[in-house]
Amino acid sequence: MMQVLVVGAGPxxxxxxxxxxxxGIKTTxxxxxxxxxxxxxxxxxxxxxxxxLKAAGVLEDVRSAGLIPNHMTWRKVDGSVITSIKDVAQPSSPDALTVLPLNMLGEVLLRHCEENSNVTVLWNKKxxxxxxDEKGAWAVVEVEGGKEERWTADYICGCDGANSQVRKSLFxxxxxxxxxxxxxxxTNVYYPLDKFGYDDINFIIDNEDYYMAAKITQDGLWRVSYGEDTRLTPEEVVAHQPAKYERMLPGNPKPGDYKxxxxxxxxxxxxxxxxxxxxRIMLAADAxxxxxxxxxxxxxxxxxDVGNLAECLVGMEKGWADDSILTKYDEIRRQKYQEVINPISSDNFLRVSATDPSQALVKDQFLMMVEKARTDKATREELDQGVFAVCHDFTQYYTKAGREASAAARL
Ligand SMILES: Cc1cc2nc3c(=O)[nH]c(=O)nc-3n(C[C@H](O)[C@H](O)[C@H](O)COP(=O)(O)OP(=O)(O)OC[C@H]3O[C@@H](n4cnc5c(N)ncnc54)[C@H](O)[C@@H]3O)c2cc1C
Structure with missing residues (x-):
């Protein structure tokens, strides 16, 4: 049976x-x-x-702790609407976009791991x-007291975040x-933005005071993320936050008005x-x-990424694919970053921070599409389907028997 070592117990x-x-693959x-x-x-x-999340068996718990948002709206800093996607989450779909703060998602995932005898989670292992080499993979691990351990496995997956040591060891x-x-x-804040007409997800387009405001918990906690000058130190950022809120949020709140x-x-x-x-070493997610x-x-x-990596390793474990499927993983996931994630996320940031809000509906192709989708069903369908552009089905590289077995398991 294949043994996998995953570095990083993040999501x-x-x-x-x-x-x-x-x-049935044992993972540490x-x-x-x-x-x-x-x-x-x-x-x-x-x-x-x-x-x-559904394939991992946690979606029910994620949904019961989280929320499905209503509309996504782009606004000027005075709160007026530029355009909006109604029911952006596609609430009637089984794949509906879902909101749950990362720490709560982590708790759900960890609880499921702790209940699973194939998974061992070990903390304080740096x-x-x-x-x-051709026989296996190994990790050198620093444990408490500065001692070193050597761990071995068939494959190692680096899921150790933005400052990944696995990535640094390779490159x-x-x-x-x-x-x-x-x-x-x-920032996470209790301040009833919905009372000011805000929808569950809002992007405020402004060269100076751009921000995103979204409801993130069932009890009305909001995430407000805004831009600041890079020259401000963390202490200066904290000191400037009340002035920033008062200037940019509806109702011009002072510190006593929010928690x-x-x-x-x-x-x-x-x-x-x-x-x-x-x-035998792969990277995924922020790593x-x-x-x-x-x-x-x-x-x-x-x-x-990890959904695809699991498809590759499971296919190998079952004898439906050889090791070359991992080279496909490398090729396709990098392509998805270059062609989908990088350009779309870059556009998203430039849209809020470097667009003239009065010109947004005539110059920004995406917002023009959103506006059209308000009345045109085919455009709305195109928008809704666009969110799957990051996906790729690795079971297509399985043997015929593997393809049939995985298709049957999906039914
Ligand atoms: C403000 C903000 C808002 C965001 N909002 C969204 C959003 O709404 N939707 C979205 O999809 N993404 C969002 N993201 C991005 C998202 O948070 C990250 O992509 C995600 O947390 C990455 O998960 P991860 O598991 O790859 O890494 P991490 O969550 O960083 O976990 C890495 C783990 O590896 C461990 N680790 C690190 N180094 C080592 C080592 N040497 N040895 C062993 N363990 C190690 C760490 O302790 C940690 O537990 C947002 C990011 C930010 C900053």
Missing amino acids: SGLALALLLAKA LLDAAPKLDDRPRAAHYAPSAIRV VMDVGS GNEFPGKTWDAQIIA LLNVGPYRIHQRMAPAFRVG AHLCNPFGGLGLTGGLV
Whole structure:
């Protein structure tokens, strides 16, 4: 039976372990931290990622803890509507876009891993180096007290996030792409934006005060993510937040008018590793590629990666595919980043931060399409189907018997 080592017990690593466990593959996750990361990051998972969460067996729990948003609206900073996608989540679809803060998603995934005898999650295990040859793969791990351990497996999957040590062991500091000249401040706040007419997802287009405001929990917590000058230190960002809120949010709230839970500054990047496979070591999610958070393609793309990686490893375990399917994984997932995730997420950021809002409906092709979709069914269908462009079915590379067995399992 194949043994897989996953580096990183973040959402992508945990989801991968559950997908492999379903096929009987034993997976050990090693994480450097003492517990789940609870910083305010992802919250929105597109239908392509929802399919992966469903395959991992966690969707019911994600849905009962989370919410399905109503409309997605682009606005000027005075709150007036530019255009809108009604019922953006396609609520009647089984793949409906779902919202759940990352820390809560992590808790659901971890609980399922802990209940699964094929998955072992180990904390305080910092991977320092990885390598592989034709017989197997290994990881050098620093444990508490500074001691080193050597772990072996048939394959290693690097799901260890943006600063991935697995990626660095393979490519040093090579991580081609760019860093935007902006920092994004992700805040979680109780402030009833819906009372001011805001929908569940709002993008405010403004060269100075651009932001995204979205409802992220059933009890009315909102994520407000806005841009700041990169010269501000984390302390200056925190000190500036009340003035920024008062200027840009409807109702011009002062600190006593809202309950602020988190303020998290992030530099934002568009970067992709030179390859997603070297020998018996693969990269997935943030370890493999990064994008800015506008449009929620980061973890969505990462979950689609691990869904595909699981298809490859399960196919190999069952004898339906040989090792060359992992080279396909490398080729196709990099292509999806270059052709879908990178251009769309870059456009999403430029749309809010560098577009003249008064010209948006005549100059921005995407918003022109959104406007058309309000009355034209075929355009709306095109928009709805567009969210699956990041997907790829790796079972098509299985043997005939494998294709039939996986198609039957999907029914
Ligand atoms: C403000 C913001 C908002 C976002 N919103 C969205 C959104 O709405 N939708 C969306 O899809 N994406 C969003 N994203 C992106 C999303 O949060 C990330 O893509 C996602 O968290 C990446 O998951 P991961 O599992 O790859 O990595 P991580 O979540 O970073 O997990 C990596 C894990 O690896 C561990 N680790 C690191 N180094 C080592 C090591 N050497 N040894 C062992 N373990 C190690 C860490 O402790 C951690 O547990 C957002 C990001 C930001 C910053």
